[in-house]
Amino acid sequence: MANSNKSSTADTALLQLRKEIDAIDDRILDLLNQRARCAQQVAEIKTAAGEVDCFHRPEREAEVLRRIAENNRGPLSQEAVTRFFRELMSECLALEKPLAVAFLGPQGTFTQQAAYKHFGHAIQALPLPTIDEIFRAVESGACQYGVVPVENSTEGVITHTLDSFLRSFLLIAGEVGLRIHHNLMSTVSSSEEIREVFSHQQSLAQCRGWLDRYLPNVRRTPVSSNAEAARLAAVMPNTAAIAGEVAAELYGLTILERNIEDEPDNTTRFLVIGRNPVGATGNDKTSLLLSTRNNPGALYAVLEPFARHGISMTKIESRPSRRGTWDYVFFIDVEGHRDDPRLAEALKDVEKSVTMLKILGSYPRASF
Numbered sequence: 001m002a003n004s005n006k007s008s009t010a011d012t013a014l015l016q017l018r019k020e021i022d023a024i025d026d027r028i029l030d031l032l033n034q035r036a037r038c039a040q041q042v043a044e045i046k047t048a049a050g051e052v053d054c055f056h057r058p059e060r061e062a063e064v065l066r067r068i069a070e071n072n073r074g075p076l077s078q079e080a081v082t083r084f085f086r087e088l089m090s091e092c093l094a095l096e097k098p099l100a101v102a103f104l105g106p107q108g109t110f111t112q113q114a115a116y117k118h119f120g121h122a123i124q125a126l127p128l129p130t131i132d133e134i135f136r137a138v139e140s141g142a143c144q145y146g147v148v149p150v151e152n153s154t155e156g157v158i159t160h161t162l163d164s165f166l167r168s169f170l171l172i173a174g175e176v177g178l179r180i181h182h183n184l185m186s187t188v189s190s191s192e193e194i195r196e197v198f199s200h201q202q203s204l205a206q207c208r209g210w211l212d213r214y215l216p217n218v219r220r221t222p223v224s225s226n227a228e229a230a231r232l233a234a235v236m237p238n239t240a241a242i243a244g245e246v247a248a249e250l251y252g253l254t255i256l257e258r259n260i261e262d263e264p265d266n267t268t269r270f271l272v273i274g275r276n277p278v279g280a281t282g283n284d285k286t287s288l289l290l291s292t293r294n295n296p297g298a299l300y301a302v303l304e305p306f307a308r309h310g311i312s313m314t315k316i317e318s319r320p321s322r323r324g325t326w327d328y329v330f331f332i333d334v335e336g337h338r339d340d341p342r343l344a345e346a347l348k349d350v351e352k353s354v355t356m357l358k359i360l361g362s363y364p365r366a367s368f
């Protein structure tokens with residue numbers, strides 16, 4: 001008797017809460033559409049001002065996300081509210097025209113995951129087989145943006161991406177950080193049946209320790225992407241792939257072992273490339289490409305102005321120039337926007353001591 005009383009009280013409370021939730025959902029729905037109508041009006045104003053190619057404003061979106069994170073009182077996490085609002089902006093923008101975003105394909109790659117994380121899911125995501133083709137698709141205007149991997153916390157820079165900036169006029173419009181989990185996947189059910197394992201060279205390297213230990217006699221074959229590895233493992237008997245979870249789903253493979261990456265906080269950074277400069281948000285980064293002659297103290301002369309103007313450097317990479325006339329090229333990331341007075345002053349001084357300075361872009365820092 002007591003029990004049934006208790007359960008009927010719980011039932012009433014549940015019913016009441018569900019009613020409340022329905023009422024809240026109706027209000028949210030109204031507000032979502034109200035917001036979408038505002039965004040449509042913004043697009044009308046932009047069209048009237050002659051902007052037809054791209055309504056997307058990375059600096060404005062970063063500001064929206066930052067404001068939301070600042071105002072969030074929980075219990076939802078910052079990451080959760082950021083995800084909601086990212087998707088909301090993505091859908092609002094797509095009402096006009098979905099953004100065309102090229103990524104390193106095929107379907108199921110981490111780069112695709114990074115593209116969705118940055119732009120939301122209401123985009124037209126175009127898989128392309130090489131980094132060069134992504135640059136070309138954005139340069140030609142076939143896509144508004146491209147997403148390419150640039151560095152991994154375990155394995156270092158993806159040199160091909162950096163080298164592409166040497167010859168391209170494209171600008172960096174954003175960055176995305178993604179925690180990378182690798183999984184061993186196959187059509188076979190036991191790892192003893194595996195004779196060969198496919199993956200992108202970077203991923204094989206990121207799982208080297210695990211492979212040495214658990215699959216020491218299995219041949220490792222590098223292929224063009226993790227998704228390609230999954231595709232091959234699905235059709236070739238007694239093989240496996242190392243790839244992300246999405247690839248296993250896409251190609252119908254069974255995950256035999258999860259999280260086999262050697263470094264527990266294995267992260268990859270991706271760059272968003274576009275044709276237009278991005279305005280300042282107050283929390284930006286600037287990427288530079290410069291070359292110096294091979295003189296003693298040449299690099300010191302480059303870096304000194306940053307120190308003098310109090311600019312923090314977050315990365316420096318040197319690469320062969322491939323152009324003969326320059327001995328070295330450096331890829332440097334600093335904090336701040338090129339329009340921030342302090343950074344602008346520092347860049348003016350840097351320019352005096354280099355043989356070439358190209359600002360690859362100022363863009364909002366990745367939020368999560």
Ligand SMILES: C=C(O[C@@H]1C=C(C(=O)O)C=C[C@H]1O)C(=O)O
Pocket residue numbers: 038039042043055056057058060061064088089090092093
């Ligand atoms: C609405 C605008 O256009 C786009 C949509 C945004 C949004 O939904 O909040 C933000 C920036 C732009 O990408 C705008 O410029 O404010």
